[in-house]
Amino acid sequence: MADSTFAGRTETVHYDNAIVRAFALATLVWGIVGFLVGLIVAIKLFVPEFLGGFDYLSFGRLRPLHTNAVVFAFAGNAIFLGVYYSLQRLCRSRMYSDILSKIHFWGWQLIIVSAAITLPLGITTSKEYAELEWPIDIAITLIWVVFGWNMIGTILNRKDKHIYVAIWFYLATFITVAVLHIVNSFEIPVHLLKSYSMYAGVQDALVQWWYGHNAVAFFLTTPFLGIMYYFVPKAAERPVFSYRLSIVHFWALVFMYIWAGPHHLLYTALPGWAQSLGVVFSLMLIAPSWGGMVNGLLTLRGAWDKVRTDPVLKFMVVGITAYGMSTFEGPMLSLKNINAIAHYTDYIIGHVHLGALLWNGGLAFAMLYYIIPRIYRTKLYSLSLANMHFWLMTLGVVIYVIPLYWGGITQSLMWAQFLPDGSLQYPNFLETVTQIIPMYVLRAVGGTLYIVGAIICVWNLHKTARSGKLIANEEAQVVNRRAAHEGSTAKEGWHRWLEGRPVRFSVYTLIAVAIGGIVEFIPTFLVKSNIPTIASVKPYTPLELEGRDIYVREGCYTCHSQMVRPFRSETERYGQYSMAGEFIYDYPFQWGSKRTGPDLHRVGGKYPDAWHWKHMHEPQSTSPGSIMPGYPWMYTTNLDISHTEGKIITMQRLGVPYPPGFEKQAVANLQQQAGEVAGRLSQAGIKGVDANKEIIALIAYLQRLGTDIKKEVEQP
Amino acid sequence: MNSKVLSSIPGIELYPIVALILFVGFFTGLIVWFVKADKSAMRNHAEMPLDNETKAPLQ
Numbered sequence: 077m078a079d080s081t082f083a084g085r086t087e088t089v090h091y092d093n094a095i096v097r098a099f100a101l102a103t104l105v106w107g108i109v110g111f112l113v114g115l116i117v118a119i120k121l122f123v124p125e126f127l128g129g130f131d132y133l134s135f136g137r138l139r140p141l142h143t144n145a146v147v148f149a150f151a152g153n154a155i156f157l158g159v160y161y162s163l164q165r166l167c168r169s170r171m172y173s174d175i176l177s178k179i180h181f182w183g184w185q186l187i188i189v190s191a192a193i194t195l196p197l198g199i200t201t202s203k204e205y206a207e208l209e210w211p212i213d214i215a216i217t218l219i220w221v222v223f224g225w226n227m228i229g230t231i232l233n234r235k236d237k238h239i240y241v242a243i244w245f246y247l248a249t250f251i252t253v254a255v256l257h258i259v260n261s262f263e264i265p266v267h268l269l270k271s272y273s274m275y276a277g278v279q280d281a282l283v284q285w286w287y288g289h290n291a292v293a294f295f296l297t298t299p300f301l302g303i304m305y306y307f308v309p310k311a312a313e314r315p316v317f318s319y320r321l322s323i324v325h326f327w328a329l330v331f332m333y334i335w336a337g338p339h340h341l342l343y344t345a346l347p348g349w350a351q352s353l354g355v356v357f358s359l360m361l362i363a364p365s366w367g368g369m370v371n372g373l374l375t376l377r378g379a380w381d382k383v384r385t386d387p388v389l390k391f392m393v394v395g396i397t398a399y400g401m402s403t404f405e406g407p408m409l410s411l412k413n414i415n416a417i418a419h420y421t422d423y424i425i426g427h428v429h430l431g432a433l434l435w436n437g438g439l440a441f442a443m444l445y446y447i448i449p450r451i452y453r454t455k456l457y458s459l460s461l462a463n464m465h466f467w468l469m470t471l472g473v474v475i476y477v478i479p480l481y482w483g484g485i486t487q488s489l490m491w492a493q494f495l496p497d498g499s500l501q502y503p504n505f506l507e508t509v510t511q512i513i514p515m516y517v518l519r520a521v522g523g524t525l526y527i528v529g530a531i532i533c534v535w536n537l538h539k540t541a542r543s544g545k546l547i548a549n550e551e552a553q554v555v556n557r558r559a560a561h562e563g564s565t566a567k568e569g570w571h572r573w574l575e576g577r578p579v580r581f582s583v584y585t586l587i588a589v590a591i592g593g594i595v596e597f598i599p600t601f602l603v604k605s606n607i608p609t610i611a612s613v614k615p616y617t618p619l620e621l622e623g624r625d626i627y628v629r630e631g632c633y634t635c636h637s638q639m640v641r642p643f644r645s646e647t648e649r650y651g652q653y654s655m656a657g658e659f660i661y662d663y664p665f666q667w668g669s670k671r672t673g674p675d676l677h678r679v680g681g682k683y684p685d686a687w688h689w690k691h692m693h694e695p696q697s698t699s700p701g702s703i704m705p706g707y708p709w710m711y712t713t714n715l716d717i718s719h720t721e722g723k724i725i726t727m728q729r730l731g732v733p734y735p736p737g738f739e740k741q742a743v744a745n746l747q748q749q750a751g752e753v754a755g756r757l758s759q760a761g762i763k764g765v766d767a768n769k770e771i772i773a774l775i776a777y778l779q780r781l782g783t784d785i786k787k788e789v790e791q792p
Numbered sequence: 793m794n795s796k797v798l799s800s801i802p803g804i805e806l807y808p809i810v811a812l813i814l815f816v817g818f819f820t821g822l823i824v825w826f827v828k829a830d831k832s833a834m835r836n837h838a839e840m841p842l843d844n845e846t847k848a849p850l851q
């Protein structure tokens with residue numbers, strides 16, 4: 077640091093491009109993997125037997141693999157690619173530590189691999205976008221700290237006094253994702269690969285969607301805005317339209333986003349005030365989001381001609397435009413009357429893919445087309461291939477999104493369609509599914525186009541890299557403009573560090589983020605002691621608990637909600653609407669977010685055990701035309717009761733009122749109930765029933781669902 | 793039901809007021825900053841991504 081004692085002095089730095097290349101490669105590889113898994117699950121929706129019969133490849137297990145792969149592996153590596161490239165250049169400093177860079181890179185890839193192994197095995201917490209089990213959660217925390225340490229270290233070594241706004245977005249990402257991940261991952265382990273959320277029911281739902289929404293905000297939005305604020309000016313060769321606007325954009329976004337989570341829970345059993353707060357903040361979010369979009373697009377003023385020829389700008393412009401569309405659509409979908417129609421339908425899947433495929437995908441590809449030729453000191457291999465990729469991506473998304481919008485609204489209207497006599501026109505849920513299957517086919521076509529485009533991109537970038545040579549350590553002459561005395565004495569060092577803007581900045585960000593969370597959480601957490609408890613709601617029996625864990629393992633929540641909304645169309649179809657007091661023993665909650673199949677909260681007692689037996693084995697046998705896959709392995713696999721006692725002990729720790737010593741009787745209790753279920757099945761004429769199989773536990777759980785409240789009615 | 797739940801939380805009446813003050817305070821601060829911000833400094837900051845890849849040694 078001897079040179080830095082003289083402000084304005086020229087220094088030689090070496091940017092680490094090897095780590096940039098590594099993240100670029102990981103972005104592309106995981107991108108293709110994540111997209112392909114997406115295509116597989118998309119095909120399963122209209123060809124349910126596609127790759128069927130294997131537990132590891134069932135829809136409910138692959139869908140979380142798809143979402144985790146595209147969010148954390150594709151977008152995650154793209155974020156790190158953008159940060160490691162732009163941060164070094166904005167700070168005019170090599171990354172703080174090569175070792176930390178390597179630990180970060182390999183640690184993150186290891187986490188992805190562990191997700192790719194555990195999710196198909198059914199090892200999941202079932203909290204959407206946070207499905208990974210507790211040991212992986214700890215690994216994520218550690219690697220995230222390494223990322224932050226490396227980033228903040230680099231910022232402290234910067235050669236300019238001011239920290240450019242893109243870095244603000246990176247810092248907010250680091251701080252907020254850390255908070256979100258830790259708060260949402262509070263769980264008590266039962267064993268190495270199984271844990272229960274520390275929150276139950278309504279509270280678990282609030283925390284989960286505070287997390288889920290802000291994962292979109294701080295993993296898929298803020299880092300990409302940082303990327304936009306660096307790469308758009310670079311590609312357009314002009315400064316951002318308004319720097320002041322970018323700062324207002326930053327603070328307004330960080331402050332407001334965190335409040336909006338409850339819009340995922342409209343018309344649920346979440347307290348109404350929290351729902352309203354979520355709606356109001358979601359609507360207000362249009363302002364900073366569009367401020368950011370306009371700022372990005374207006375940066376191109378006077379440079380629009382470049383958009384015609386430069387693939388980087390093409391991808392950027394479409395990406396930013398999609399950001400504008402998504403952030404208009406999001407607040408609209410948060411309005412209760414619109415949400416009532418769109419929620420639980422494929423409309424939402426269309427909405428997220430508009431954002432994910434064009435905003436995140438578009439910016440990621442733009443970055444790749446910008447960075448790869450530069451770090452290899454060469455030109456892009458083929459402009460026309462990049463253009464072909466651009467059109468395949470754009471058309472692919474159009475063909476993907478529009479059918480899902482169409483199908484989503486169609487299905488929702490069919491759910492709520494009444495006949496003149498007041499009965500449902502489509503009482504059989506399946507009718508509303510078969511109606512929209514052509515839309516599922518079109519969606520897969522759109523997705524395929526997108527993947528073909530991405531493969532062309534990989535080929536083009538591969539050829540580009542082959543035509544040049546990686547400049548692993550890029551030399552640059554930079555001017556040190558930091559204040560003359562900074563870092564001049566060792567004594568002053570720690571104090572400077574504490575005063576340093578990145579740290580102060582992080583604290584401010586943390587405060588802004590914490591306010592929204594605290595205002596929403598505290599009253600909701602007090603609800604537990606205040607809510608009118610429903611006397612007849614009792615803890616699950618050990619067999620039902622094991623059945624519930626199978627429900628979680630198979631990812632049933634990916635297609636079935638457990639939340640009957642207070643609409644006539646829903647109470648008519650499913651029964652009494654769901655109430656907060658019914659979920660107090662649900663660790664974790666299973667409300668779900670999508671109804672590819674019907675709601676299951678009141679399924680208990682609706683069908684005989686024998687129906688479930690047949691249906692779970694081959695859904696088409698009881699429901700012709702069903703797109704649900706069969707679960708034959710549950711009929712051959714013995715229920716694992718080695719952890720039943722531990723599960724009851726964990727539940728007791730969480731506050732579930734099993735009587736003292738019940739854990740010792742849990743297995744006996746389980747076997748007795750399993751014998752009863754098997755007996756009923758045999759009586760119904762089912763042959764070859766074995767009380768030890770997993771299906772027995774699942775049937776017990778399904779038959780219990782939503783029935784406690786009926787007991788209250790029976791015993792006034 | 794919800795109002796009953798809320799009214800039974802001790803000190804809840806302060807909640808909306810605190811939330812409102814925090815919210816209004818935050819944006820008032822932001823507007824004050826926006827008006828007072830030094831425009832020439834803003835221009836310099838905006839240039840930061842553009843002038844940092846000097847390949848040739850500077851004079």
